[in-house]
Amino acid sequence: MSNYREQFKKLLKQNGLKITAQRLEVPSVLASCPDKHLTAEEIYELVKVGCPDIGLATVYRTIQLLLELSVIDRINLDDGCVRYEIGNLGAGPEKHHHHHLICVECGKVTSFEDDLLEELEEKIERTTGFSIVNHEVKLYGICKECGGKLLEKK
Amino acid sequence: MSNYREQFKKLLKQNGLKITAQRLEVPSVLASCPDKHLTAEEIYELVKVGCPDIGLATVYRTIQLLLELSVIDRINLDDGCVRYEIGNLGAGPEKHHHHHLICVECGKVTSFEDDLLEELEEKIERTTGFSIVNHEVKLYGICKECGGKLLEKK
DNA sequence: GTCCATGCAAATGATTTGCAGTATC
DNA sequence: GATACTGCAAATCATTTGCATGGAC
Secondary structure (H helix, E strand, O other), rough: OOOOOHHHHHHHHHOOOOOOOOHHHHHHHHHOOOOOOEHHHHHHHHHHHHHHOOHHHHHHHHHHHHOOOEEEEEOOOOOOOOEEEOOOOOOOOOOOEEEEEEEEEOEEEEEHHHHHHHHHHHHHHHOOOOEEHHHHEEEEEOOHHHHHHHHHHH | OHHHHEEEEEEEEOOOOOOOOOHHHHHHHHHHOOOOOHHHHHHHHHHHOOOOOOHHHHHHHHHHHHHHHOOEEEOOOOOOEEEEEEEEOOOOOOOOOOEEEOOOOOOOOOEEEHHHHHHHHHHHHHHHOOOOEEEEEEEEOOOOOHHHHHHHHH
């Protein structure tokens, strides 16, 4: 949907923030590759296409802003750099998807269904009295495709 | 057990590595606070007590070594610095415990039972064909104690 | 005696910050 | 026109690396 941009502008206004080309471009880049998990540097390179004079510091500042507004999510794959992906604006604050399957063979990152986690969290809340508000789950393993390829080789 | 140190010495020898005071001191510090999740800097400060001339670089090098030998585990709580905790030497490579409950009120970090996760992982393997070999799970929320205190205030 | 390991200082790489100029409201 | 935002360069912070010295085997 292209009213994504309008929603975002409204969000900036609501928070007393100014609408600038830079602030529009960063989420636009993230939204254009929803499953890519880009680093700040990668975002910088892509943003420069539509906004050639932008500085890296502004990219970082905008990322910070977008995180605070929950427009984007931070992902840490422990590969030395933090990554970001577009969140689902307007879907409500409960709709995180900080849970990834990471293939140790090809590096591909995919998500899995929320509801599987909800079950786990319910059980933990019951057994520990800990009330869960957010999560970050990374499962490392071998994806279907790589598993198939490894079998072929044998 | 104090044969922990002997086990570790054996491990070094097996890998053709030299036994030095520094290499003995770092895991010793980690073992003395098993649930503390120390940063490299914190380890450095503690190691200096028994080994005053050690350099920070050696701490980092030793940590790297211990990670490779699976003597310690890395934990990233996304608070800007990586933390480490002693692993269970000799309990076999399958015994990770990279799954934590993090209280957003008091910052306390605890672990939860493995078997709850195993169930989740089984389900995911069945539904996605992804074969899981390791995990890092962080659940953010409010611990029992803080939950109680918050209720009292009302 | 031979190398591996260490300490120190300098290098690195991601991220942040200070500041003067610039654009938004 | 006031003030928030930006770009640049310098600063920061955790971690790594080069190199000459020192210690383990």
